[in-house]
Amino acid sequence: MANDGFDFSPGAQIPLQGAAGQAVATNALASAAYRDSPVEDILKADSEWHKSKIEEGRSKLFKSKYFAPNLGEAFSRAVQVRMLGGARKALIQSFGTDPQTVVEHCLSATRLRKARDTKLTLVTVVFGFLFLPGLLLWVLAFRLRDGLGATKDKALGALGIVLLPLIGIAALFFLIKLPVTGLLALYLRAMIVAPVIGWLIAKRIAETSAKDMRARWEGLLSGGGVIAKIPEAVPKNPNETAREALRQGLEKLAAEQQSNSVFYAGPKGILGMGTRWGSWQLAEELVSKDPGKEFHRFRSWDLIRVIHDQLKMLERGPLHTGGFPTPSVTHWVVSPVGENADEVSRPAGEDVATFQIKPHEIQRICNHQQFGSGDRHYLGVQFTLWDGQLVITMMITVTVLHETLRIEVTGHALGPVHSLFTSKPKAKEKTVNKTVRFWETRKVILPLVESKEVVRLALRAPFTWYPPLLDYLGGKITLPEPFGLRHAWAEKPWRHRFMADDAIRAATPVLRAVHSAALRVLDENGVDTERFDNRSMILSGFVQDPTPKKADMYDA
Template identity: 45%
Template sequence: MADTLDMTPGPQVPLSTTAALSAAAQGLAAGAYHDDPVTAVVGLHENLAGGYKNRWRLMRPNMGEAFSVAVTGRMLGAGRKPLIQAPGVNPEIVLGHCLSAIAERRRRDGQLAAIMLVFGVLFLPGALLWLGAFQLRAMTGRGDASQAGGGFLRQLPMVAMIGLTAVLLLVPPFTGPLSWYARFVTLAPVLGALLAHRVCLRSSQQLRARWKGLLDGSLVGSTTPTTVPTQPGDRASRAAAELKAVEAEQRTNYMYYAGDKGILGVGPRRGYWTVSERIRPADDRGVLPFQTWDLTTAIKQRLADLRQTPFIVGDSPRPEVEDWLVESIGAGAGEVTRPKSTDVQGYRISNAGLQAACNEQRFGGGPRHYVATQYQLFKGQLVVTLLTHVSRLHDTLRIDVSLHVLGPVHGLFTTAPAVPEKTVPDGLRPWKERKVQLPIVTWDEVIRLCVRATLFWAPHIRDWLGGRLPLPEPFGLRHAWATSPAGNRFMADDVERSVAPVVRAVLEGVVQVLRSHNVDVTPFVDRLGVVNGTMQSITPGTPDTVVL
């Protein structure tokens, strides 16, 4: 969200200059409004399934509640850990929708808490009995407490409570004023549940409308005032500043190589091409001195020319070319550390630092310089990155080009909301079946929301009882939910098509510099022909998992 906040007195509404969200951003932003069970998103990472702990079943959050709280808690606030770059996604927009969803749920919880105070606390014995019945029903169910239907054992607590309510209405155990309280002690919570159902249904419809609007592309901006400052130094000003810090961190050029996970935020390596030849003079004048930075500068100029083509085409993909420093941290690293030196300007390495790292030829420790060429295809769902590394040892020059692929976000995030339904026998024709629609908000869901609303003022206690969504670390909003593009034939084809132009441009840029410095380019030109042959039938692989 490229916008400017004016800190003059009065409300300032940031206006987004983004015309449309990428498909990846739409899906992740829509995740804040989902009403699926939380187990759906926990199951996306097998190593995180044990990190989710639910201590009270009726306090369990749904996917949208857990996702929005976990993401905002991880990405905003003082003292947070560094974030991984999220190509194809503007995290500021996703965070805005998470905050919007949280604000809507807080308004709903405030209304439900008032209903619970009137119909629950004043008639506490009956409310506890109904709550115990729903707890037993949840314990005897096969799945999540919000599921509909069930067998006789699951419905037995409800039948018992209905019978008790009828008995108290007809034959109260007390006389006088207590008899009227006894009549309403189990009936009042039912009336409160009816009011709560209306509140929950209205809120659910609003959240699902935003969910659908994001995936349809009709809803872009969030609708929360949480980040709209009214005066300097207020809470919204701090939130806006935190969002700006997240946006700045996403523009970093310092990356991390995590073993077989590949480069965090970019994906694992799927292929590589190498040219390694000796530097020999073309004639008796000898080789004119040059630096590695001279080669990378020519490579970047050639890569920039990829935006031009002699063909008459429509919307040709435009690569982003940038210098990166990449540090190796190992596959088991739990977090990353931002570099601290005079070459660091905010979250970026200065041009002088990049040039020094390129020319120093670090064969030992320390980050290494790469030229990154990145395509964001399929509306940001597919990120293809080719990294070029130039190294020299004695009289040998080596150019490596590696392919990294980051697939689309999980289909769970890009699934549109659907009306619940189930299949039942077709009346007098039991050999046939028909589908019937179920309510969007079930009574189990109303009770769950009412129970959670009683602790809306104490979110830490509520999260301790219901459980928090664990996030994979080191955390990046894009790569944490990425899947393989192998299931989409067009994505797999586009990955292969994007390789040849980049590799050819890199090698042609190298030959250009070597020729201008009186280097015999014959072996490099011959090697270029060999590499061209290997790119005619690219075979995807997993070289990061190869054990040397």
């Protein structure tokens, strides 16, 4: 296939930050790689059409929340495997974002966690595995405390709170009143004390890592210019096959993002562009304006080419009052897929190079493939607004059946990334009453890393060298399919007043530009444009007050 086994780049390159105008959406998604929130939070961000799943650990022997990943760990792992895996399926383009930057941040976050886990593994080996009986006793104590704390019985809950202090007192008494002497006594004492010392050291390492991760999370959402450092993606010599494979994976991801083929999934709309919210059709009979004389024959491509040039001029206006930014005008090949399809397949063959369908094939589809099965041609004009948070796409298609010319303009809108990804880290604190002046309150700073979190990190650390084992023990996130970073977690734009206004306002000038170009081509080829002109005026009146609808939800 043209898309596989091909080196898409001239050589090793330094990864760049997200494209201009897409920073907010890109950084919001990238910030998920550094988060320490519960993994279940990802379910809150699911859209109406795309649902993530959380798979719990499948090991009955080690089934415990202490092996479960947090949101950042699970997100980074899932995105890397899905977007860089050697056997991965086709991806949906992430319009309004730079998916390569998001993946690079996932790689960077994983590298930081591996550095932390290497230290924690050393601590676990020295202070844990060498004194394994004591480690198991302390882990059992933590597990028992968590189990009691989760019960609804208030008495058992209170017991869970005082359980660790009671165990500590019992351990101290045990150390003083040991019934044995010699080396065995020394080992038994160390067995009780060593895990506690290891826990204190591990807590220090975990807190340092947590501060670094939260600073990156905060920096991405504040526009602080946090750069993903992934030296493992830059090979230093030809023998570093793993680095070379990672570099080519990133280049392949960037190439697929630029693909000119998209997929229409019924009511879900065009995957990556959002649902179709409006449709305007100009359809009239082709009649010569000179009776008894035929008009000049033309093809759909001749009409589309002029419309393309006209849409390129949208940014120019008669007044110096701003207006449209520079639009992206692209010829798309749209393939139909089922509403519940769990994967897509990109076109391949001699007419495709690096995920790009060649111009001569696009022209052939435009002229001949207008009825029946097969792919269709659409001309799209796309506006990326609100720093990537809003993507407006107007799609134009031209069809000729018998003597009827139909020009259809449809509107698609992709809303902002879910608010979960734009939420900044909150300081861990709580408000309590003052001891004496109880009518006044004060803030208490809570530990950044709780005791059970230290235990979880220390237990997971030795297994990070083989991520599939951690997936088996603790579980993972299963991403929604067909997967694309942007559309999987997009909200509807209609809940945001100004975003809704922008989407609706774009329809009128695009529609008029399309009709103006079409009427000019028809007139130049000797077609009677009176009916087309009248119909265009009617549609121009309708589009004055467009209302967003579920245009693909046919009431039939």
